[in-house]
Amino acid sequence: LLLNRYLDLAGEDDGLAAMPVFMALRAVIRAHVTASAAEHGRSGSERAAAFAEARRYAEAGTVMLRRAPARLVAIGGLSGSGKSSLAARLAPELGIVPGARVLRSDVLRKRRFGLMPEESLPAEAYGAAVTAEVYRELGERAAMALGAGYAAVIDAVALREEERRAFAAVAAKAGVEFTGLWLDTSAETMHARIESRRSDASDATAAVLQQQLQSDPGMLDWVRVDASGSPEQTLATARGALAI
Structure with missing residues (x-):
């Protein structure tokens, strides 16, 4: 961490x-x-x-100094599904010491605007052009980590098929294993988690989640993970999917 x-x-x-x-x-x-x-x-x-x-x-x-196979894990899902919580718990278990490089879209977006992760961005910072640049940077930084021999975990909504394909392509180019995890839980649970957030890098609101719920993610070929339970239960399911 x-x-x-x-x-x-x-x-x-x-x-x-x-x-x-x-x-x-x-x-x-x-x-x-x-x-x-x-x-x-x-x-x-x-x-x-x-x-x-x-x-x-x-x-x-x-x-x-021990080496371990590098791998790329991408965690997607709607706002409030538990992506960041899972990424933080998985990272120490992946790759070489001290664990995987976690790349969170919310944090990279704030950094592009010179803000600390816990500071809020205006709505225009979430436009399509900025989002495309953030996702491009996620891929670039993941490639850096993989090239250095580390595992990497990408934490992003990844609601569009082309975004998910791009992450898989990063792993393919680096010649490492790729696993995409898609977190599933109820709208009520996601709303509750968003409302309970304090000092978090995510600026997502109930309105943002509602917009996501109405969007079509296209073909989802990532591993579906039930994230409706406790963080520990979600971690256990993800560990099984990753065979760790």
């Missing part, structure tokens, strides 16, 4: 490839410092505990 928040604000996705090395380096330095300190002025039990801690740091550094 911390890495994704930093990248959302700084936009330095092109540095992702160096992250495993820097994290491992930091862990090894901590291992060295901890082991060195254990040699000076400590009792036998304290020394043993310090050496054990140093070993944990060294082992963590090794884990941070």
